[in-house]
Structure formats: C-alpha cells, structure tokens
Amino acid sequence: MKKFFSLLGMAILGGAITLGGYKMFIDENVVVESIQPNSSSIIRTNYNPAFNTNSTAIDAATIDxxxxAERTVHSVVHVKNTAIRTQSSPLDIFFGNGNGTRKFEQVGTGSGVIISADGYIVTNNHVIDNANNIEITLNNNKKYEAELIGTDKNNDIALLKINADVDLxxxxFANSDTIKIGEWVLAVGNPYNLTSTVTAGIVSAKGRDLEGNGNIESFIQTDAAVNPGNSGGALVNTRGELVGINTAISSKTGSFIGYSFAVPSNIAKKIVDDLLEFGAVxxxxLGISIDPEYKExxxxxxxxxxxxGANNSQLKSGDIIKEVNxxxxSKFSELKGQLTSKRPGDNLDVxxxxGGELISKTIVLNKKNTFISESLGLSLKDLSDKELKKYNLKGxxxxxxxxxxxxxxxxVEKGYIITEINKRPVLNAxxxxxxxxxxxxxxxxxxxxxxINLKGETERYAIR
Known part of the structure; x- marks a missing residue:
C-alpha cells in the first residue's frame, strides 16, 4: 500500500511540474506578424463551381x-530585394576614418505571383518596401531585374514588372467572394528560400479582422502551412486560380502553428487595375461612420x-447593413472587404x-475625401461646394x-476648417x-x- 501511494504521489508531482512548465515556457500571447525573413492585360476569369452542387457530400480522397499545383508552381516566383542602409559609426569620427556613417546592404526575400504572360507580378508591399533593387527568380532559375509599378501600403500589395523574351x-484571378469556408486551397511560395513549395489546407474563415495590421481588415484565413518567405505567394483553389495573396501568420514562435492569412484576390485585383490605369489606388x-457599440x-x-441629394443620402443613421451585392x-470587416474591392462610381446593391423592415437600395460609391492624420489624431474631410461658397474659399x-x-x-476643435499649413494654401484633405x-x-x-473657426474667424497657430 505504501508503494502504491508513493507511485501516486510521484505521478501527481510529475503532472504538476509538466503543467507548470507549459505555463512558464509555452502558454504565451499569440502575435500576428508578416511572413517574411529578417495597363497590361490582367486576366479575368469567371468562377466555375469545382464540384457538383447537387451533391451534399464530398469525398476528400477524390480531390486531386x-x-x-502544376498550374501554379511555375507562376510563383522568388523575390529578392536589396536595400542600402546607412548606419551611424562614431568610431569612424573618433579614429578619423570617415564622417561617422557607413553604408551596408540589407537583403530581404519573399514570393510573388505572375498574373499575366507579359510579366506583371503581384507581391506584398512589405516584401519590397524601401528596396533599391528587386530581383525575380523564376521556377526555372532564370533571373530578371524587376520594375516597381506601384504599391498600396494600406492593403500590403505591390505590383512589379519584368521583361522576358517569351510568354510567361x-x-x-478567381472571384474570392465565392470561395466557401471548408473549401480546399493550396499555398504556393518560397519559405526559408525553399523554392516552389506547395502546401494544402482549407479556408478556415473569411473577412477576418486582425488587430495591428493597419487597414487590412478582410483576410482569408486558412490552415495551409505558411512560413517566413511565403509573403506575396499564391493562395489558389483546386483549379489553380488565384483566390488570395499570402500575407501574415499568427504565431508564438515566428513559424507556422496553424493559422495563415491572405489578402483576397478581389482586393488584390482591384489594386492592380487601379495602379495600371490611374497610377494610384x-x-x-459609403460616406458613413459605424456605430461601434452595435455587436449584433x-x-x-x-x-x-x-x-x-448626394449619392449616399439614401442611408440614414441607425440603418443596419445586412447584405452587399x-x-x-455580419461584421465591419466584411463590409470593408467589399468596399476595398470597389471603385468610386461603382454601384452597391445594399x-x-x-425600423424592423428589410429594404433594398442601390447606392453609388463616392471617392474617398476623408483622411486620418495619425500624428495629430485628426479626421479630415474635403469641403463641400456649399462650404467653399460660404467662406469664399478655393479649398x-x-x-x-x-x-x-x-x-x-x-x-482647435471639430468643425474648424484648415486653410493653410506651413504658410501654404491647402486645397483638400x-x-x-x-x-x-x-x-x-x-x-x-x-x-x-x-x-477658420466656428464663428467664421481666421486663427493661426504654431503647433509644437
């Protein structure tokens, strides 16, 4: 009997030590981080169901x-960016060897996706940010210098161009609105500089909002394995069509632990089209603010x-948006995703x-005229024609x-109109x-x- 209780005590002690060790070394906050190491003809494709919609069950063993993988692996490229950094070096001044600074190269790598035969490539902005030189390596190991066409930092998308002698x-693109939770997807990229890596998983969630990721608020979440170096790579459906650009992971360690996130293809495609046609996004x-207290x-x-009389005067305070196109x-991130994939002038069927009644409306989207200053915590809006006339202003x-x-x-309070900044006229927000x-x-x-204050009087300030 004494032996039995001795063994029981040892077992309990061992369990307590194991649990304590887990709490001390493993159980820590999960962080979300970008997955990176320390007008052409854009193809439009119609969505075709991958499976017989009359069937209520799918045999995973039949999915090929x-x-x-074969369609995607040759269009996903390795992206290498080289940036020239300047670092202070007080020893140079002390020993008289220089001006106190030195320059060095910083190299970063990631992935990209060729989206047209003439060499346009989509990647993440953070993959090529501040690069002095961008080198693209194809799956056949051919290397090309890339031109940066444009970027959208808010949605972490960049567009590159290479010139090859052959069609690539x-x-x-696929329609990312039509993918479903539980649908199979493949992640293709270059994690840890391992070229042409393919992993499989399912769509775990849509319209995922991640805190700390700036303006990106409508990710596709998958459980396909994604690691540093996969940034900018392809998330494709079982037909090899692009449904997202792999961008971030949720991890305790910096490596994949089961959650990865992609910018939906509809958003990426819209950004690409804007950069090619207008040079900017x-x-x-909708021209509205959102009630943050509403949780239903x-x-x-x-x-x-x-x-x-404006386009969106059809909406009223207190309206609850239930459906768009x-x-x-269900939540703001889903509405944000729909708006990000549209242009000013597009129609939204809302x-x-x-008052307890469902109403359908067609609303014309407006061009963004409201901007937020992070440094001063201001939200600024363009003046209306009525306000310009009232104060006899040009902007x-x-x-x-x-x-x-x-x-x-x-x-300086809400409602004031800024007319000059640093002694130069301001035309718009x-x-x-x-x-x-x-x-x-x-x-x-x-x-x-x-x-101009609320009384119509002009005031001047020096903000320090």
Missing part, C-alpha cells in the same frame, strides 16, 4: 491537387456625412434593416473628428494630410496652421 506562365467609400449581426450606420454582411480641409485632441489643447505628416514635429519642427 496535382493539377492546381501565369495564374489567373482609387478608394471608394450586420453593421449599424452611425453618422451619414453626405448632404441631402448578395454577400451577407440590403438594410430600418480647405474640415476637421470632422479630433481623436486624441492634440489640437484641442490649442483651442489629402493635401492637408501630406503636409501634416511631412512635418517632423518630433524633431522640434513646429507645424504652422491657419484655420
């Missing part, structure tokens, strides 16, 4: 990934910023709930939110944002602003 294999907005199914409208909207930017109230300390963010107040450089 080889066709999708490419991956066509055309942002479309749908998105509740807070405030409508457009005047009567036949896609169910189903709203108003300006209206403060519609004073988030962290930096300017409130000086007496976009110009005002650039002027504010380009002023390095952290280095002691003051920001000079001229405003």
């Amino acid at each position: 990934f080889t066709l999708a 294999p490419y991956t066509p 055309q942002e479309a907005i 199914d749908g998105v509740k409208v807070g405030e409508v910023f457009y005047e009567e 036949n896609v169910k909207i 189903v709203i709930e108003r 300006g930017a209206k403060i519609i939110e004073n988030i962290n109230r930096t300017l409130a300390y000086y007496g 976009s110009e005002a944002l650039k002027a504010i963010e380009n002023t390095n107040m952290n280095a002691g450089i003051p920001l000079y602003i001229e405003v």
Whole structure:
C-alpha cells in the first residue's frame, strides 16, 4: 500500500511540474506578424463551381491537387530585394576614418505571383518596401531585374514588372467572394528560400479582422502551412486560380502553428487595375461612420456625412447593413472587404434593416475625401461646394473628428476648417494630410496652421 501511494504521489508531482512548465515556457500571447525573413492585360476569369452542387457530400480522397499545383508552381516566383542602409559609426569620427556613417546592404526575400504572360507580378508591399533593387527568380532559375509599378501600403500589395523574351506562365484571378469556408486551397511560395513549395489546407474563415495590421481588415484565413518567405505567394483553389495573396501568420514562435492569412484576390485585383490605369489606388467609400457599440449581426450606420441629394443620402443613421451585392454582411470587416474591392462610381446593391423592415437600395460609391492624420489624431474631410461658397474659399480641409485632441489643447476643435499649413494654401484633405505628416514635429519642427473657426474667424497657430 505504501508503494502504491508513493507511485501516486510521484505521478501527481510529475503532472504538476509538466503543467507548470507549459505555463512558464509555452502558454504565451499569440502575435500576428508578416511572413517574411529578417495597363497590361490582367486576366479575368469567371468562377466555375469545382464540384457538383447537387451533391451534399464530398469525398476528400477524390480531390486531386496535382493539377492546381502544376498550374501554379511555375507562376510563383522568388523575390529578392536589396536595400542600402546607412548606419551611424562614431568610431569612424573618433579614429578619423570617415564622417561617422557607413553604408551596408540589407537583403530581404519573399514570393510573388505572375498574373499575366507579359510579366506583371503581384507581391506584398512589405516584401519590397524601401528596396533599391528587386530581383525575380523564376521556377526555372532564370533571373530578371524587376520594375516597381506601384504599391498600396494600406492593403500590403505591390505590383512589379519584368521583361522576358517569351510568354510567361501565369495564374489567373478567381472571384474570392465565392470561395466557401471548408473549401480546399493550396499555398504556393518560397519559405526559408525553399523554392516552389506547395502546401494544402482549407479556408478556415473569411473577412477576418486582425488587430495591428493597419487597414487590412478582410483576410482569408486558412490552415495551409505558411512560413517566413511565403509573403506575396499564391493562395489558389483546386483549379489553380488565384483566390488570395499570402500575407501574415499568427504565431508564438515566428513559424507556422496553424493559422495563415491572405489578402483576397478581389482586393488584390482591384489594386492592380487601379495602379495600371490611374497610377494610384482609387478608394471608394459609403460616406458613413459605424456605430461601434452595435455587436449584433450586420453593421449599424452611425453618422451619414453626405448632404441631402448626394449619392449616399439614401442611408440614414441607425440603418443596419445586412447584405452587399448578395454577400451577407455580419461584421465591419466584411463590409470593408467589399468596399476595398470597389471603385468610386461603382454601384452597391445594399440590403438594410430600418425600423424592423428589410429594404433594398442601390447606392453609388463616392471617392474617398476623408483622411486620418495619425500624428495629430485628426479626421479630415474635403469641403463641400456649399462650404467653399460660404467662406469664399478655393479649398480647405474640415476637421470632422479630433481623436486624441492634440489640437484641442490649442483651442482647435471639430468643425474648424484648415486653410493653410506651413504658410501654404491647402486645397483638400489629402493635401492637408501630406503636409501634416511631412512635418517632423518630433524633431522640434513646429507645424504652422491657419484655420477658420466656428464663428467664421481666421486663427493661426504654431503647433509644437
């Protein structure tokens, strides 16, 4: 009996030590991080169901990934960026060998996807950010220098171009709105510099909102294995069509532990089209604020910023958006994903709930005219024609939110109109944002602003 209790005590002690060790060394917060190491003819494809929709069950053993892998692996490329950095070196000054700085090369790698036979390539912005030189290596080991066509930092998408003597294999876009949770997908990329790596998984979630990832708020989540170096690679369906650009992982260790996230192909394609046609991303907005207190199914409208007669005056405060273009909207990230994939002037078929009744409306999207200054915590909006006429102005930017109230300390409040920044006229909210963010107040450089207050009087301030 004594022996039995001795063994039981040892077992309990061993379990306690194991649990304590797990809590101490394993059980820590999960962090989300980018997956990277320390007008041409864009192909439009129609979505065709992969399976017989009359069938209620799918035999996983009958799914063949080889066709999708074969179609994709030759169009996914290795992206190498080289940046020239400058580092302070006080020893150079001390020993008289230089001016106190030295230059060195910093190399980063990732993946990209060829989307047209003439050499256009989509990747993540963070893969090529601040690069002085971008080198593309194809699956056949041929190397090309790439030209940067344009970027969208908010959605972490960049467009590159290489010039080859032959038509290149490419991956066509699919409609990412039509993929379903549980659908098989493949992730193709170059993790840890291992070229042409293919992994399989399913779509785990759609419209995933990740904190700390800036403007990207509508990821496709999968359990296909994705690791550092996969950034910018392809997420494809079983037909080898592009449904997303692999971008981030959720990890305790920096390596894959079961969750990966991709920018939906509809968003990536829209950004590519904008960069090719306009040279910059055309942002479309509904012109509303969202009620953050609403936690039920749908998105509740807070405030409508457009005047009567504007495109979106059909929406009212308190409306609950339930559906957009036949896609169910359960949360803001899903609405954000729909808007990000559209242009100003596009129509949205919206189903709203108003007073307990479902109402269908067609709304024309407006061009973004509201911009947020992170440094001052301001939300700025272009002036309406009525406001320009009232104050006899050619331009300006209206403060519609004073988030962290930096300017409130000086007496500048919501509703004030900024007319000059650093003694130069401001034409719109976009110009005002650039002027504010380009002023390095952290280095002691003051920001000079001229405003019209709520009484119509002109005031001037030096913000330090």
